[in-house]
Amino acid sequence: MQLYWDKGFERTSMADLVKATGMAKPGLYANLGDKEQIFQKALEHYDETVVSPMLEKLLSPSTPLKEALRQSLSGMMHSLKGSGLPMGCFVINSTFECSREKDRISEYLAQMNAKRRDAYLERLDHAKADGELSKGADTLALANFFTGQSAAIGAMARSGLPLSELDAMVEVALSALPED
Amino acid sequence: MQLYWDKGFERTSMADLVKATGMAKPGLYANLGDKEQIFQKALEHYDETVVSPMLEKLLSPSTPLKEALRQSLSGMMHSLKGSGLPMGCFVINSTFECSREKDRISEYLAQMNAKRRDAYLERLDHAKADGELSKGADTLALANFFTGQSAAIGAMARSGLPLSELDAMVEVALSALPED
DNA sequence: TTAATTAAATACCGAACGGTACTAATTTAA
DNA sequence: TTAAATTAGTACCGTTCGGTATTTAATTAA
Numbered sequence: 001m002q003l004y005w006d007k008g009f010e011r012t013s014m015a016d017l018v019k020a021t022g023m024a025k026p027g028l029y030a031n032l033g034d035k036e037q038i039f040q041k042a043l044e045h046y047d048e049t050v051v052s053p054m055l056e057k058l059l060s061p062s063t064p065l066k067e068a069l070r071q072s073l074s075g076m077m078h079s080l081k082g083s084g085l086p087m088g089c090f091v092i093n094s095t096f097e098c099s100r101e102k103d104r105i106s107e108y109l110a111q112m113n114a115k116r117r118d119a120y121l122e123r124l125d126h127a128k129a130d131g132e133l134s135k136g137a138d139t140l141a142l143a144n145f146f147t148g149q150s151a152a153i154g155a156m157a158r159s160g161l162p163l164s165e166l167d168a169m170v171e172v173a174l175s176a177l178p179e180d
Numbered sequence: 181m182q183l184y185w186d187k188g189f190e191r192t193s194m195a196d197l198v199k200a201t202g203m204a205k206p207g208l209y210a211n212l213g214d215k216e217q218i219f220q221k222a223l224e225h226y227d228e229t230v231v232s233p234m235l236e237k238l239l240s241p242s243t244p245l246k247e248a249l250r251q252s253l254s255g256m257m258h259s260l261k262g263s264g265l266p267m268g269c270f271v272i273n274s275t276f277e278c279s280r281e282k283d284r285i286s287e288y289l290a291q292m293n294a295k296r297r298d299a300y301l302e303r304l305d306h307a308k309a310d311g312e313l314s315k316g317a318d319t320l321a322l323a324n325f326f327t328g329q330s331a332a333i334g335a336m337a338r339s340g341l342p343l344s345e346l347d348a349m350v351e352v353a354l355s356a357l358p359e360d
Numbered sequence: 361t362t363a364a365t366t367a368a369a370t371a372c373c374g375a376a377c378g379g380t381a382c383t384a385a386t387t388t389a390a
Numbered sequence: 391t392t393a394a395a396t397t398a399g400t401a402c403c404g405t406t407c408g409g410t411a412t413t414t415a416a417t418t419a420a
């Protein structure tokens with residue numbers, strides 16, 4: 001996962017995977033399938049270990065809406081620099097690399113993005129019902145918008161923006177919430 | 181340019197470029213350089229024909245701020261579907277594909293993104309001076325934010341979002357402007 | 361201890377890659 | 391008309407790619 005996350009699908013070779021996993025090449029094929037199947041398994045692992053926990057926190061009704069959204073975005077941000085972690089959201093990066101034609105991977109990616117969007121939508125609808133969000137708010141548009149912010153942050157991070165400016169970007173995005 | 185825009189750097193082969201240009205392979209190298217130099221020339225052509233005209237319209241003081249921003253974003257959007265044009269912003273797509281390590285291309289991309297950010301910043305600062313924008317507005321954060329929206333739109337478009345929902349996303353982004 | 365079975369690793373395959381000698385055709389100069 | 395120079399095109403180079411047949415090692419069964 002780390003390898004694919006860091007280098008993308010095309011720039012990662014089977015030789016890289018052999019080195020990273022310690023398995024010999026035929027073992028890789030026997031246990032994990034071909035290059036594309038391994039990539040999908042990496043995406044699934046990312047979903048289980050990174051995305052799903054983030055969405056669970058997002059849906060937890062204890063934290064206020066704005067804070068929950070802020071955490072979901074800055075969670076994406078802080079897997080950008082430092083530590084050993086690669087930059088940006090694995091799903092978003094892969095969406096840009098792989099969604100150029102309609103194959104199985106790009107369909108899976110669309111499905112993962114839809115899942116994320118639906119989680120935002122659910123949280124926003126609850127917030128609206130609870131009065132945390134203005135009654136007239138277009139929750140679908142807001143959900144799409146916040147889902148897209150991971151890409152916005154990732155793009156600007158790759159252009160060399162420092163963390164402080166990325167944080168300020170997030171605050172601007174949060175200001176789009178109609179709380180009145 | 182169209183080829184690199186559509187398929188990205190890694191998935192475009194010299195054979196593809198030969199077919200698309202009609203030139204023989206040695207002619208390509210003699211006239212345009214190697215694969216990476218051709219890619220950079222494609223980016224430069226994109227800058228001249230797409231980005232720079234868009235930024236000029238953005239900086240034109242005749243159109244109101246909000247409308248100028250809307251046009252700059254929906255300009256990116258409508259090169260997404262239909263017509264013969266590839267999907268999304270060529271610079272943003274390349275940023276995700278190529279900015280994984282620091283080579284010459286990724287530095288050039290960072291520079292193009294900075295140029296775009298600076299244009300947004302200039303427009304926003306003028307708007308603030310003219311009273312179109314609240315005096316307390318963080319124009320740098322707003323500039324980074326709007327620059328990033330091209331990536332947000334591109335990511336959601338690749339996930340299959342219809343144009344109508346992309347339009348609604350843009351309206352949400354515009355609502356982050358403190359006009360009071 | 362020996363035979364059968366499973367696991368692992370080496371070696372190799374055809375294809376496609378980026379890039380370049382080298383040859384054929386065409387144009388310019390004489 | 392002939393020779394020199396420039397263009398265009400073919401064929402080929404070494405490398406790397408994803409993927410697999412084959413052989414070696416290790417484990418289990420008898």
